[in-house]
Amino acid sequence: DIVMTQTPSSQAVSAGEKVTMSCKSSQSLLYSENKKNYLAWYQQKPGQSPKLLISWASTRESGVPDRFIGSGSGTDFTLTISSVQAEDLAVYYCEQYYDTPWTFGGGTKLELK
Amino acid sequence: QVTLKESGPGILQPSQTLSLTCTFSGFSLSTYGMGVGWIRQPSGKGLEWLANIWWDDDKYYNPSLKNRLTISKDTSNNQAFLKITNVDTADTATYYCARILGAAPFDYWGQGVMVTVSS
Numbered sequence A: 001d002i003v004m005t006q007t008p009s010s011q012a013v014s015a016g017e018k019v020t021m022s023c024k025s026s027q028s029l030l031y032s033e034n035k036k037n038y039l040a041w042y043q044q045k046p047g048q049s050p051k052l053l054i055s056w057a058s059t060r061e062s063g064v065p066d067r068f069i070g071s072g073s074g075t076d077f078t079l080t081i082s083s084v085q086a087e088d089l090a091v092y093y094c095e096q097y098y099d100t101p102w103t104f105g106g107g108t109k110l111e112l113k
Numbered sequence B: 001q002v003t004l005k006e007s008g009p010g011i012l013q014p015s016q017t018l019s020l021t022c023t024f025s026g027f028s029l030s031t032y033g034m035g036v037g038w039i040r041q042p043s044g045k046g047l048e049w050l051a052n053i054w055w056d057d058d059k060y061y062n063p064s065l066k067n068r069l070t071i072s073k074d075t076s077n078n079q080a081f082l083k084i085t086n087v088d089t090a091d092t093a094t095y096y097c098a099r100i101l102g103a104a105p106f107d108y109w110g111q112g113v114m115v116t117v118s119s
Helices: none
Strands: A004-007 A010-013 A019-025 A039-044 A051-055 A068-073 A076-081 A091-096 A108-112 B003-007 B018-025 B034-041 B048-054 B059-061 B069-074 B079-084 B093-101 B106-109 B113-117
Touching: A004 A091, A010 A019, A019 A039, A019 A091, A039 A068, A051 A068, A051 B106, A076 A091, B003 B093, B003 B106, B018 B034, B018 B093, B018 B113, B034 B079, B048 B069, B048 B079, B048 B093, B059 B069, B079 B093
Parallel strands: A010 A108
Antiparallel strands: A004 A019, A019 A076, A039 A051, A039 A091, A068 A076, A091 A108, B003 B018, B018 B079, B034 B048, B034 B093, B048 B059, B069 B079, B093 B106, B093 B113
16 A cells, blocks of 8 residues: 655644645655656545645646645655635645555644644 | 535444445536545544445455445436445544546545444
8 A cells, every 4th residue: 555644743833824744655656657646635624524625746626726836746745835824724635546545644734823 | 516415324333234325416427537436534533545436337445444345336316335344433434425537536525424333
């Protein structure tokens, strides 16, 4: 199985701050034939189901604010929130869909400082 | 508009079989490239992928659940199903179904259904 490791597990932030969180996979998620990274980021707010923010490591879903930026390739990925808003407080999960079993990271919880 | 909604028994006893239904709208599981997956989340914990079913009836399972899973679909009624046999307390979780389009990740999720296994 591909192991997904997210750091930090939690982070205290202030509104307006720039935030970065990391996701590392135990093997490359870059498919050589199409040069795509099979890595997604989800946001889960309390009491809600996960929401897809970013697919293919860096492609924002429709309607996702441009302050959410996904980057990275291979085994190292980053989700950056350029200026955190109060509504961004949530748990963020990365997920690999390169190979079954699809696996998720343990999550990074953004909390208010 | 794509929507999915899960339904299940709420509570069941150890060793029983858990049967879950995902009723969806806004897409068809007979469309090329379409799929539905099941994911679960114990309270306060992370996400675990369970199984996917595709438009062509191809199925993929998480091997960690050791052949306890069966996924199926009813294309005519826009439903997907998941059965988990021989449940125990470790299967207590919120269960989600979600749509997959092509080789992409889960783009639409249901609200989830809580399942408690308790004697």
